[in-house]
Amino acid sequence: MSNHKLAIDNSQVPEGYKKTEVGVIPEDWDVASLVDVSINGGLVRGPFGGALKKEFFVKSGYKVYEQRNAIYRSIEIGNYFIDSKKFNDLNRFEISEGDIIVSCSGTIGCIYKIPEGAPQGVINQALLKITLNNNLIDSNFFLAVFCCDKFQEKITENYHGGAMQNLVGMDTFKNTLLQLPPLPEQRAIAQTLSDVDALIAALDKLITKKRNIKTATMQQLLTGKKRLSGFSDEWHQVLLGELGVFSKGSGIKKDDVLDYGFACIRYGEIYTKHHDFIKKFYSFISEKTANNSQVIKSGDLLFAGSGETAEEIGKCVAFLKRKIAYAGGDIVIFSPKEQDSMFLGYLMNYESIVRQKARMGQGDAVVHIQAKNLAQLQFDLPPLEEQRAIASILSDIDAEIAALEKRRAKTKAIKQGMMEQLLTGKTRLIVPSNAYTQCP
Secondary structure, X not given: OOOOEOOOOOOOOOOOEEEEOOEEEEOOOEEEEOOOOEEEEEXXXXXXXXXXXXXXXXXXXXXXXXXXXXXXXXXOOOOOXXXXXXXXXXXXXXXXXXXXXXXXXOOOOOEEEOOOOOOOEEEOOOEEEEEEOOOOOOHHHHHHHHHOHHHHHHHHOOOHHHOOOOHHHOHHHHOOEEEEOOHHHHHHHHHHHHHHHHHHHHHHHHHHHHHHHXXXXXXXXXXXXXXXXXXXXOOEEEEHHHHEEEEEOOOOOHHHOEOOOEEEEOHHHHHHOOEEEOOOOOEEEOHHHHHOOEEEOOOOXXXXXXXXXXXXXXXXXXXXXXXXXXXXXXXXXXXXXXOOHHHHHHHOOOHHHHHHHXXXXXXXXXXXXXXXXHOOOEEEEOOHHHHHHHXXXXXXXXXXXXXXXXXXXXXXXXXXXXXXXXOOOOOOOOOOHHHHHOOO
């Protein structure tokens, strides 16, 4: 490992640091390659050729680990198995607790540590197995280094199209370098980052809980199964077309979109950027394009007029902002009269309405829905004041979710900053001196 140094003038390097092929690092850190930190050069690519043909698979036995196990970080995924004879033939590719698997074809660089109690099995040809030398490197520290952006860039920069073919045979990958602190410091760094991961996981759990609460609240309030205090007037069954008028977005091509100018909504953004109502704009057009485009006004509902599946067709967002904006093609615009647009925005994405829209969708490769179809959507409608009260409750839940998502994003950004500091040695953790005398 000590061979990975640069013959460079260290006069500009801060005291206590040195220049190496991975940059400036503390003097007591080393530099190692992936081969260096694995047992007996233990980087093994899954078997190629006919070693794992479908005819070898059985209903139960030894698990065949797939690339999806690394991508989704789970041992539960996959249902391919081999018998004991085939398992013995492929013992070189056997997976053990603590081994690291890496996706190395197509979606590359995803990494997963095989947990305790994982089923015995082998890797397939789309995986790489790394067996770490625990006397040199802490596995959790290794995971942190491997997942950081700079290391990911290193392992992908020399592969055309992002595909790693014959990965283990490539010295470029096997000799990829990483910075190596003393083991106690590795463990301290890994634990610190793990604490942040625990906070992120807790936020994820809380966000999921809030989303489930929102779903349950929608099921109760949008159907009238539960009435809010103070409301007792009867709901009436209506068709959407009875509540307003339809129009069509137009006049905005892909080449017309700018980073500034007049705000516009494109139909694809309804699927990817907006949920229930529009909070911000992502696309803009020139005044000339705007003059030939369809204006949308506050209170309008925007439906995606085309999509890839019947289940997603006609996703709806309410436009509640009080400013001029424009709608691109493939957007069906509905302007309600004397109704609460936020309430209708939530209702138009409720499961019973989604099922109706799915039945109305037309087409195979691309599914379309038209204004005449949307006009036939049928539902029970509460009085206006109750609509507003229901929308307010759902909007409050959305605000709580948005605040949690913002906090999660900030925590993730903090973690990235911590990784940049800790994994390079720019910031050092205080490690008890007795930690350096403990056995690994």
